[in-house]
Amino acid sequence: MDPTTAATLGGIAGLALGGVAMVAVRLSDRSAAAEVAAPPAPPLPPGVGDVIAVLRSSGIVVDSSDRVVNNSPAAVAHGLVRGHELVHPELLHLARAVRRDGVIREVEMALQKGMGDGRLVVAARVAPLGADHVLLLVEDRSKAARVEEIRRDFLANVSHELKTPVGGISLLAEAVLDAHDDPEAVARFARRISVESDRLTRLVKEIVELSRLQGADVIKDPALVDVGRCARDATDRSRLIADEHRIELVTALDDGCEVWGDAELVTTAISNLVGNAIAYSDSGTRVGVMVRRGRPGVVDVTVTDQGLGIAPEEQRRIFERFYRVDTARSRATGGTGLGLAIVKHVADNHGGNVSVWSEPGRGSTFTIELPAANASGSIEPAEPPEPAELPEPAEPPEPLEAAEPAGPSTYAAPPRDTDASPSVRA
DSSP states (O other): OOHHHHHHHHHHHHHHHHHHHHHHHHHHHHHHHHHHHSOOOOOOOTTHHHHHHTOSSEEEEEOTTSOEEEEOHHHHHTTSEETTEESOHHHHHHHHHHHHHOOOEEEEEEEEOTTSSOEEEEEEEEEEETTTEEEEEEEEOHHHHHHHHHHHHHHHHHHHHHHHHHHHHHHHHHHHHHTTTOHHHHHHHHHHHHHHHHHHHHHHHHHHHHHHHHSSOSOSSOEEEEHHHHHHHHHHHHHHHHHHTTOEEEEEEOTTOEEEEOHHHHHHHHHHHHHHHHHTSOTTOEEEEEEEEOSTTEEEEEEEOOSOOOOHHHHTTTTSBTOOSSHHHHHHTTOOSOHHHHHHHHHHHTTOEEEEEEOTTSOEEEEEEEEOTTOOSOOOOOOOOOOOOOOOOSSOSSOOOOOOOSSOOEEEOOOSOSOOOOBOOO
16 A cells, blocks of 8 residues: 555544544533533432331422422322322422422312212321422321211201101190180190100100210120010010001011120111011001021021012112101101111121112012121121011911012112211111
8 A cells, every 4th residue: 555545544534533532522511511400309308208108198298390209108099199290280289389488388178089070188288398398298088078078967857857846846736725725626736746746756766876876885795685585575566556557567586596785776676677667568468577597607687578669779878867768658657767777777886787678569678687696607708688588477367479579689788987878768
């Protein structure tokens, strides 16, 4: 290779190396500039992460760019945090306001729960955390809000129910005064006052009973209860009214069906079911009461009638306080709308449950299941119950054929809560 060619090639190689070196230098400068423009996020104050991790409520820490840098597990479980973002704009606005002026804020608000129409009622306390972070403590108040709503509804219902007999007694008393010179009218009005007074007494008694059942430690000293004897006492209490309506009461009570609890409460629950069955049955029909061993570890109390039946859409609500399927008939029979609510709470307080099978025109079957006192081992899960057959009387009159339903549809009573809302068919 001649000297000229070698020099030319050497120059080209030098230019190429110089270009590569220049590109490398420029890339290095850009990387350094980027590092200067985005400094590392300031660390959290010592111990904050440990405290956040053990909070039962929702604890969230956001930095100056509204990015979630730490949160408690509850914040994710309640849907307040997704990844490194606050889900609800209401909380984000609070955090920005606190960052702007440094003033601690406490707010109660309703946040959207998921994608539906549900609402999460929360109490939020937002405060600055050092110079670069904001702390949000969010407590779920949804249960307390539901309890308060139920309390308001209960008071409104009680006021409405008390107003009817009290108003009736007041009007009848005025009528007695106006008819003081007519003995027959006075006697008629006096009988009406007695009826309204009995209704008022029964309503107040059941309100007090229901309030007691909803309290804690209702059964403080459980005793051995013979459920068959309770059912016999309950039917004896209702036999007179059943005879007046020409309704036959028949029983089938197995021996040895015992539970731990309160005998008077169990008797009251069965009595309420029997009274309901009589009130919603026509003359010439039969009401059956059965106590037997159900599935292993369970005592079943079944009350069956041949009455009006309950529509499927009503069955989910009949255990609510003051709920009535047939308002006119219920008032005519003196029902308060609390009977089935009391049954539900008695079952709950004894560790059991109550369910209903019914079809319009084919009658109803209410079943209370209670844990047996001498149960051994675990209780097997319940199977969908079949409508109970009416027990045969000792000397049956004209037998009544209860129509066989096409297929049972059973609804368990709502769990105690409460939470529950208002209750009944009684």
